[in-house]
Every structure is written in C-alpha cells, then in structure tokens.
Amino acid sequence: xxxxxxxxxxxxxxxxxxxxxxxxxxxxxxxxxxxxxxxxxxxxxxxxxxxxxxxxxxxxxxxxxxxxxxxxxxxxxxxxxxxxxxxxxx
Numbered sequence: 001x002x003x004x005x006x007x008x009x010x011x012x013x014x015x016x017x018x019x020x021x022x023x024x025x026x027x028x029x030x031x032x033x034x035x036x037x038x039x040x041x042x043x044x045x046x047x048x049x050x051x052x053x054x055x056x057x058x059x060x061x062x063x064x065x066x067x068x069x070x071x072x073x074x075x076x077x078x079x080x081x082x083x084x085x086x087x088x089x090x
Contacts, residue, residue, distance in 0.1 A: 022086040024077045033072050035089035039065045044082025049074035 016035060024046075032051055038060075045059045051071040057079060058068055067089065075086055 016089040018090040020088050020090070022075050022088050024075045024080050024086065026074070026076050026078050028074065030073050030075070030088055031090065033070065033088045033090060036068045036070055036072060036075065037065070037087040037089055038068065038082070038084050040082045040084035042082075044084060045080060046082055046084070046086070047076040047079035048072040049076065055079075 019037070022030065022036075036046075036048065038046060040060070041063045043059075043061050045057050046068075047055055047057045048068075048070065049072055050056050051073060055076065056070075060066060075088075
C-alpha cells in the first residue's frame with residue numbers, strides 16, 4: 001500500500017488524512033498507523049503489533065464500530081477472533 005508523499009504525520013491528534021483497507025495477516029507489515037477502524041457485529045478480539053513491537057489484544061462486546069487510536073504495524077490473524085472490516089488510518 002502506498003501512502004501519499006504529501007501525508008504529514010504531524011497533523012492534529014485524532015484526525016486522519018488517509019485510510020486503507022487491511023487484510024489481517026501475521027506477515028504483512030503496514031506503514032505505522034495512527035488509528036485502526038474496526039466494524040463488527042458480534043463479540044470479538046483483534047491482535048495487533050504495536051509500534052514498539054509488542055503484540056496487544058483488544059476486545060469488545062456486541063455490535064460496534066470503533067476507532068482504536070493506536071500506532072501499529074500489523075493486524076495479526078493469529079489470535080484475532082473477529083471477522084470484521086479493518087481500516088488503517090493515517
């Protein structure tokens with residue numbers, strides 16, 4: 001995925017300039033995100049690799065659309081239980 005050269009990561013906090021669909025994968029490395037949008041209609045969990053290299057699990061209950069304001073480099077298939085739509089926010 002190509003991030004536009006004009007993208008500034010110094011934009012205001014919690015605002016996003018670019019979005020890209022994410023396919024969960026244990027091997028695909030994303031450009032460092034500023035957020036992750038998850039849309040799902042049941043309980044679930046998503047596992048991500050944070051910017052420092054640690055894996056972290058986020059859980060939710062019920063139907064939701066949520067923006068996790070996190071900097072991550074992977075959305076892992078191992079441990080992710082949610083069949084959801086994932087969008088990386090930059």
